[in-house]
Amino acid sequence: MLQPIIRLVTCGSVDDGKSTLIGRLLVETDSVPHDTVAAARNIRRTGSTVVAGEVDFSLLTDGLEAEREQGITIDVAYRSMSLLNGRRLIIADAPGHEQYTRNMAVAASRADVALVLVDASRGIRTQTLRHLTICSLMGVSRVAVVVNKLDAAGYSQSVYDGIVSELLVAANRLGINDYQAIPVSALAGDNVVVRSTNMPWYTGPTLLEYIQSWSKPEELLTKPHMGVQLIARAENFRGVSGTILNGTFVVGDEVVVLPSRRRAVISEIITYDGKLERAGDSEAVTLVLEPEVDATRGDSIELASNFTPPADRFNANIVWLGETKLVHSRSYLLISGSTQVPAIVSKIKYKFEIATGDHEVAEELSMNEIGVIEIATDAPIALTPYAEQRNTGCFILVDRSTLNTVAAGMVNHVLRRSENITEHKYEIDALARASQKSQRAKVIWLTGLSGSGKSTIANELEKTLFASGMHCYVLDGDNLRMGINKDLGFTRADRAENVRRVAEIAHLMSDAGLIVIVALVSPFASDRDSARDIFEQGRFAEVWVKTPLEICAERDPKGLYKKAADGTLPNLSGVGQEYEPPTKAELVLNGTELVSENVRKIIEELL
Amino acid sequence: MKSSSEILKALENESIEILRETAAAFRKPVLLYSIGKDSAVLLHLAMKAFHPAPIPFPVLHIDTTWKFKEMISFRGEMAKKYNLNLLVHTNQDGVSQGVTPFNTGASEYTRVMKTVALRQALDANAFDAAIGGSRRDEERSRAKERIFSVRESGHRWDPRNQRPELWRTYNPKITNEQSMRVFPLSDWTELDIWSYILEHDVPVNPLYFAKERPVVFRGEQMIMVDDDRFPLINGEKPVMKQIRFRTLGCYPLTAAVESNATTVTEIVEEVMNVKLSERATRLIDGEKEDSMEKKKTEGYF
Structure with missing residues (x-):
């Protein structure tokens, strides 16, 4: 099937003659109003070399005032033209200057075909490679490489052949399969719309022929998808509205709503012009699902037999x-x-x-x-x-x-890690498990410098709770590094992973209904915040054991501060590496107070 | 050759997607209705987009008080036909200052009675998105505008700093100071509009069809004398001419074209043959090169 509309991105700089080429394409397909063409015959920009009385094709495409002052195109301009085979071409004219890569990405994002300009006298340049790379990256399916200004190169086949062989190397590296180098003179009109008589050695398509013969590869249309834009509601009616992409839905198809994976059958396809039996790529429709499963804006609908796992x-x-x-x-x-x-x-x-x-x-x-x-x-x-x-x-x-x-x-x-995994809901939950132990599940997350007293407090807290019949467990940073975390060091990234694992373990244990006491330096605020984020509201309490660095260094129970002073331990928190003080802690303890006093505070305020 | 049904269908699908996105993503959208042919198509598409539910946003007309009489009566008919929540706004400050197209230069008149009026209406109703019928083929600065086009505070368009717009993924997020203009007909051409009107039997204003109407000549332009507010210059007499309009605006600022096209089919043929840009009949646009871009940076559509 031929798509009625083809989208084209044009890449190249003013110097390559891009505006002239597009102008020529528009005029020769009779796509420009005659008064506009007349204006381009009369108006000249400063420094223009176009002969008086001739059309300055480049004036037909450059738009904004600021750009015309500079003589360059700074933003994407869109133009429609009718192709000679009845199809429509929408041109996104992308600026060529290096700093405007983002605009080229914008223009290429929707393009089916790219037109990349090469100046025959200069050959493949860095900029050409940039253009080809962006086209490949943005998934443009066909690339027309226009070798322009061949009139100035005496319409030489060897110049053209040289560029073709260079291009082959680049296209192979970038994985561009559907491309064609077309020898052209935009100024003289060779091989743009009209076949050139100056280059009988070229037997390939003209630029226009190459562009208008594009069609969307069929294999891209085998996995129908509809993103739900809104829910259409009327009396006794509820449907999901959106545009179908990548395939065709038929009434009776079994579908899934994603990400929930609820299943339903398409019972009707509604449009203003009547009900449809089937609706294909790019059609904006409303689907009625049976049963009326829950679907909201942002969900998507795909075939139950062929869907993308969220x-x-x-x-x-x-x-x-x-x-x-x-x-x-x-x-x-x-x-x-x-x-x-x-x-x-x-x-x-x-x-x-x-x-x-x-x-x-x-x-x-x-x-x-x-x-x-x-x-x-x-x-x-x-x-x-x-x-x-x-x-x-x-x-x-x-x-x-x-x-x-x-x-x-x-x-x-x-x-x-996340592919093909769905959470299974079990009927016994954290609340039930904790109630059985006559307690509330909780995570007490002690953070602070090495030597601040975290482990000592954790130990006393566990003893006190244990004695009163509570079920608890201490996760100690150093102890975990002997087992599950023994592959981790003390770089910023390793510390983040260390915190993530401890948080996940604490999460499992609290889900089992336990009171979990974590003693972990956890020096970075973002890591602690990530830990907090995985718990439901109220389950997680951050406790800062705040002890001055001098006192920690004086205590130095593990000899770490001494090593840091010797220069053999570069990443010690508070010395060689930063400790970010908590700003959201539920409780701040003074680490120089009596341990029993701090334990009492935790129990009173958090448990 | 008129635009093929396949092309029209593709354009329609895309416009519907944009209209649905606007209705769903914004707090309080509004559709700007100018009574012209593009607005006619836009309304028809809005009705299709939300079917079987009604059009979920109000429709706003900026009335300068100098519109053709037939435009105002047609507006009422359409409001009834589509069951519209129609809002009409006029800049009363401009009216009380006595600003008319005859005593004020075209640019200043447009700024006061159209641009300022539009800003007043959008602000007063706290609309966060305004849907308009502009097309990229109308004018060069329009060719560079995004489909979802952010307006800064004061409805200012900053053409040098437009938000990137990729694929069919639109970013509808705006800050409290910003608002959005949305152009579902961006990719349509004048010929597409008429071909669509023909194919779908969309009701359009009678002024588009050729008829004997009273006109006077001003330079090369023919201006219709629509009511007795039109000041005739010494001894000038309106003459009856077979004319129609290619675009509709304020009657003293919109030139007519001589034409025998009395049906949509004939208009489609005429549009295919007359190769003049559409806005050539708008007096204001010709005032100075690039005046559209200037107007748009001030908040014009």
């Missing part, structure tokens, strides 16, 4: 668009279709140099940089690999304070 951790390519840098472990809003969910970039694996494809270790990403990240969402979401399905494998990240769009993301794969 997951909450993904490996993804990302183009950073924001003016402020990507901050690792900061919370952003992830939007994909109508789905919105808070998400954290848990790891920047590397960034890559777009011209060469070289990987480079990165701690952060700045505007226009491209990287590979791991991202964790607050709730499961059904995202597919971008290479398989573009519209359901993409997402944007939104800064939660400015609300600006700061990143474009493309899923590479689901991280194995």
Whole structure:
């Protein structure tokens, strides 16, 4: 099936003659009003070399005042034109200058076909490679490489052949399969719409022929998906409205609502123009589900026999668009279709140099940089690999304070950890288990410097509770490092993982109905906050055992401060590494007071 | 060749998706209704998008008091037909200051009676999203505008700092100072609009169809004398001409074209053959190059 609308992105700079090429394409397909063409015959920009009385094609596409002053295109401009085979072409004209990578990503994100300009006299340049890389990254399915200005190169076949062989190398590296190098003169009109008589040695398609013969690969239309935009309600009617992507739904299909995985059957497909038996790719419809299962905006609907398991951790390519840098472990809003969910970039694996494809270790990403990240969402979401399905494998990240769009993301794969896992609900819960022990489950999280007295307090607290018949357990940081955490060191990342594991263990134990006492330095606020986040409200209490550093160093029960002073222990909290004082602690203890007094405070205020 | 049914269907689907997204993602959206052909299509699409439920947002008309009489009567008919929650707003300050298209320059008149009026109505009702019928093929600065276009405080458009818009994933989030303009017809062309009106029998204003109407000539433009507020210059006499309008605005600022097109089919043929840009008949746009971009940065649609 031929799609009625083809979307084209154009990449190249003013110097490559891009505006002239698009202008020529528009005029020769009779897509520009005649008065506009007349104006382009009369108006000249400063420094223009177009002969008087001829059309300056470049004037037909450059829009904004600021841009015309500079003679460059700074934002994406969209233009429609009718193709000669009755289809419609929507051109997204992307700026060519390096600093505007983000605009190119915007223009390429929806494009089916890309037009990449190469100046025949200059050959494949760094910028060409950048354009090809972005097209490949954004999943543009067909690439027309226009070798322009061949008139100035004497319409030479060897110049063209040289560029074709260079291109082959780049396309192989980038995995671009459907591409064609077309020898063109935009200025003279060769091989744009009209076949050139100056280059009889070229037998391939003209630019227009190549563009208008594109069709969407059939294998992309085998997994129907509908993102629920809204619930349509009328008298005795409830349906889910949205646009179908990637395939066709038929009345009677068994579907699942994601992420809940509730099952239903499509009983009707409703449109204003009547009920449909089937609805395919890109159709905006309303589905009636039988039974009327719970579905809300942001959910998606897929076939029960072929659906994407929702997951909450993904490996993804990302183009950073924001003016402020990507901050690792900061919370952003992830939007994909109508789905919105808070998400954290848990790891920047590397960034890559777009011209060469070289990987480079990165701690952060700045505007226009491209990287590979791991991202964790607050709730499961059904995202597919971008290479398989573009519209359901993409997402944007939104800064939660400015609300600006700061990143474009493309899923590479689901991280194995969360794939195919659903929580099973058991009928005996934490409350029941704790009641059986006549207590309330609780986690007392003692944080503080080494030597502040955490373990001593934990020990006394457990003894006191045990004596009064309570069921409790101490998780001691040092003790756990002898077993489950023995693979971890003391770097920032290892400390985060250490805290995560201890928090998960505490969570299991409190779920078993126990009172859990954690004695762990846990020096970083963000790690402690992550620990708090996995517990239900009121289950977790942070207790800061606040003891001055000098006193801890004087006590030095494990000899750590001495080692730090000798320089043999670089990462000691409070010395070589920072200890971030708690700001949300439920209780602050004075570590120089009597242990029994501190134990009494914990029991009175928290248990 | 008129736009094919397949192209119209694809455009319709996309517009419906945008309308649904706006209705669901914003606190209080409104649809800007100008009574013209684009608005007619927009209303028709809104009705389709939410069927069988009614259109879930109100419809706002900015009335400068200088609209053609036939526009105002048509507005009432449409409100009834589509069962609209219709709001009409006029800048009363402008009226009491006596601002008219005859005593005030076109740019200033438009700023006071249209741009300021629109800002007043949006602010007074605390609308956070305004849906408009602008198309990218109308004018060059429109060609660069996003579908979901953020307005800063004072409804200011900042064309140099637009929010990136990728795939079909729209970011509807705005701060308290910002508002959103939404353009579901962005990718449509003038010919698409008429082809759609033909295919779906969408009701449009009678002024689009050729008829004998009284006009006077001002320079190369023909202006219709719609009521007795029109000041005739020494001895000038309106003459009857077979005319129609390509766009509808305030009658003293909208030039007519000579035409024999009395049906939508004939209009579609005319649009395909007359290769002049549509806004050539708007007196104000020609005042200075790029005036649309200037108006838009001030909050115009």
